[in-house]
Amino acid sequence: MSQATPPRSRRVPRAERREEILAAAARVFGSKGYRAGSLAEVAEQVGITHAGVLHHFGSKDRLLWEVLEYRDRVDVEHLEGQHIPGGLELFRHLVTTARRNADRRGIVQAYTVLTGEAVTDGHPAADRARTRFGVLREDIASALRTVADERGVDLAEQDAVRAASAVIGVMDGLQTQWLLDPEVVDLAESTAFAIEAILRAVLPGVEPLPDSPGASGAP
Amino acid sequence: MSQATPPRSRRVPRAERREEILAAAARVFGSKGYRAGSLAEVAEQVGITHAGVLHHFGSKDRLLWEVLEYRDRVDVEHLEGQHIPGGLELFRHLVTTARRNADRRGIVQAYTVLTGEAVTDGHPAADRARTRFGVLREDIASALRTVADERGVDLAEQDAVRAASAVIGVMDGLQTQWLLDPEVVDLAESTAFAIEAILRAVLPGVEPLPDSPGASGAP
DNA sequence: CCATACTTACTTACTTGTTAGTAAGTGGAT
DNA sequence: ATCCACTTACTAACAAGTAAGTAAGTATGG
Numbered sequence: 030m031s032q033a034t035p036p037r038s039r040r041v042p043r044a045e046r047r048e049e050i051l052a053a054a055a056r057v058f059g060s061k062g063y064r065a066g067s068l069a070e071v072a073e074q075v076g077i078t079h080a081g082v083l084h085h086f087g088s089k090d091r092l093l094w095e096v097l098e099y100r101d102r103v104d105v106e107h108l109e110g111q112h113i114p115g116g117l118e119l120f121r122h123l124v125t126t127a128r129r130n131a132d133r134r135g136i137v138q139a140y141t142v143l144t145g146e147a148v149t150d151g152h153p154a155a156d157r158a159r160t161r162f163g164v165l166r167e168d169i170a171s172a173l174r175t176v177a178d179e180r181g182v183d184l185a186e187q188d189a190v191r192a193a194s195a196v197i198g199v200m201d202g203l204q205t206q207w208l209l210d211p212e213v214v215d216l217a218e219s220t221a222f223a224i225e226a227i228l229r230a231v232l233p234g235v236e237p238l239p240d241s242p243g244a245s246g247a248p
Numbered sequence: 249m250s251q252a253t254p255p256r257s258r259r260v261p262r263a264e265r266r267e268e269i270l271a272a273a274a275r276v277f278g279s280k281g282y283r284a285g286s287l288a289e290v291a292e293q294v295g296i297t298h299a300g301v302l303h304h305f306g307s308k309d310r311l312l313w314e315v316l317e318y319r320d321r322v323d324v325e326h327l328e329g330q331h332i333p334g335g336l337e338l339f340r341h342l343v344t345t346a347r348r349n350a351d352r353r354g355i356v357q358a359y360t361v362l363t364g365e366a367v368t369d370g371h372p373a374a375d376r377a378r379t380r381f382g383v384l385r386e387d388i389a390s391a392l393r394t395v396a397d398e399r400g401v402d403l404a405e406q407d408a409v410r411a412a413s414a415v416i417g418v419m420d421g422l423q424t425q426w427l428l429d430p431e432v433v434d435l436a437e438s439t440a441f442a443i444e445a446i447l448r449a450v451l452p453g454v455e456p457l458p459d460s461p462g463a464s465g466a467p
Numbered sequence: 468c469c470a471t472a473c474t475t476a477c478t479t480a481c482t483t484g485t486t487a488g489t490a491a492g493t494g495g496a497t
Numbered sequence: 498a499t500c501c502a503c504t505t506a507c508t509a510a511c512a513a514g515t516a517a518g519t520a521a522g523t524a525t526g527g
Contacts, residue, residue: 043502060369065283067486079487081503089487138367145364148357148427150279159428166425166432188441194425194433195418195442202417206385208367209378213385214413222407223414223446230445262475286512298513300477308513 047085049075051099054082054092059139062146063093063154090153097157100139116179119172120196120224121238127200127220134211137204144201162197169193173231182232192231199223266304268294270318273311278358281365282312282373309372316376319358335398338391339415339443340457346419346439353430356423363420381416388412392450401451411450418442 041049053074057066068079068089075082086092114122130137147158170193177184200220207216221238228235260268272293276285287298287308294301305311333341349356366377389412396403419439426435440457447454 041502046502062281062283062365062368064281065368068488069486077502078504080489080505083488084501084503087488142364142368144424145361145367146281148364148424149281149284149361155428162425162428163432187437190432191434191438191441192445194422194438195445198421198425198438199414199418199442200421201424202419202421203413205363205367205420206381206413206417209374209381213382213409215410218406219410219413219417222410222449223418226411226414226446226449227442230441230448260476265476287514288512296476297478299479299515302514303475303477306514 043085046075048099050082050085050092051096054096055100055139056135058093058096059135059142062142063089063152064146068092093153094157097143097154113168115168115172116175117172117235117238119169120228123196123200124217124221124224124238127203128217130204131207131216134208138208141201141204141208165197166190166193169196176232176235180232184231188231192227195227196224199227262304265294269301269304269311270315273315274319274358275354277312277315278354278361281361282308282371283365287311312372313376316362316373332387334387334391335394336391336454336457338388339447342415342419343436343440343443343457346422347436349423350426350435353427357427360420360423360427384416385409385412388415395451395454399451403450407450411446414446415443418446 050071054066054071056074057071060066061070068082071092072079072082082092086095113119143154144158146152147154170189173189173192174184176182177189200223203214203216203219203223207214207219225235225238228238269290273285273290275293276290279285280289287301290311291298291301301311305314332338362373363377365371366373389408392408392411393403395401396408419442422433422435422438422442426433426438444454444457447457
């Protein structure tokens with residue numbers, strides 16, 4: 030038998046190869062976690078050796094770091110230049126995201142696994158997770174304040190932050206349950222239900238949230 | 249500080265030693281995760297070698313399994329024979345638990361880390377996590393049905409399960425945020441807020457939830 | 468009440484496997 | 498002629514699990 034490696038197009042230009050590696054690493058770290066996922070497995074998926082991966086990224090920690098940057102970049106690209114919405118629109122966007130996520134198990138798993146791991150002692154992604162949550166909370170709290178303002182509702186600062194934390198929390202927590210038992214937990218519906226419940230607690234009489242535009246049939 | 253492993257009393261009887269090991273393993277797996285935590289570290293905390301740990305538990309997988317059993321056992325013991333409450337009392341209990349958890353970072357971290365890891369491919373605790381969530385959901389859904397019944401409120405089966413999932417989800421998700429940023433996220437208050445919001449969504453006009461008896465001022 | 472037989476709780480030493488990381492070289496494309 | 502993407506070949510650390518031995522304890526028979 031000639032070679033174990035089928036005629037892999039060798040000599041891929043740097044930028045392209047890096048993208049390949051990042052995509053593979055996102056898959057591996059996403060399904061096994063950072064500590065349990067190995068450079069060798071990432072390398073194999075790209076058709077090179079683990080030393081090849083290190084040639085491009087220097088260390089495993091740095092690879093993780095760049096995977097997270099990459100994922101953020103891809104996520105934002107998907108919004109096609111349209112800025113993250115504010116006001117009620119943000120909550121519609123969150124529900125739509127949950128609906129889309131129900132068809133992207135891999136991404137959800139990656140996010141859940143990595144976030145869970147980030148709370149272990151000395152994890153390299155802890156800082157990132159912390160600031161990410163912080164920014165998200167602020168975005169959501171601010172959207173709540175906007176809506177409350179528009180409607181002349183009095184919204185205590187404490188309640189804005191608590192509601193924001195709760196919205197993020199319930200989205201994450203439902204993802205975990207859904208990953209373990211997708212037949213029983215309906216990610217999209219449960220998330221919509223919970224977000225509406227929390228919204229109504231701070232913004233009495235808010236109307237139901239239809240999905241964001243464009244997300245009806247197949248993605 | 250702690251110990252430099254003083255002349256460890258050797259020859260500890262089986263039952264006692266097993267408890268020591270289980271406690272140590274709960275700490276190690278809780279802070280580092282199962283895959284990243286090593287038998288050697290568990291052993292060291294007890295003052296024996298990793299082979300000694302294997303003498304008692306056979307394999308790392310079995311040790312994890314027994315740690316989980318142990319934790320459930322201890323958690324239930326704490327309830328001192330009093331059965332898990334139903335009806336509205338259950339939700340008061342959940343809020344009280346969140347309040348107590350804010351003083352038990354280690355336990356919360358263990359739970360969060362292990363649950364996050366459990367959604368990785370082929371994790372030995374996946375089944376356990378799945379059934380645990382299933383039982384919890386059923387308990388909470390059933391409590392909701394009880395209260396709805398008492399008050400003559402119509403509660404769709406779907407909504408009962410969605411609300412139950414949401415309650416569990418928000419508790420877990422808030423724990424993660426709190427672990428990363430305890431100064432910003434108030435575990436007890438955010439949890440209480442979210443649970444009340446979800447309750448009001450299915451049981452209109454439910455009154456606020458005071459804590460379970462005994463927990464009023466500073467714990 | 469003591470010796471012998473056995474069990475238990477380990478240790479030491481090892482095997483086997485896996486990991487991240489390094490150093491030096493190779494071969495293809497410009 | 499050189500750059501550079503990569504491989505081969507290695508190291509050092511660490512992992513779980515195994516095997517064999519040893520000391521401490523328990524039961525038994527005389």
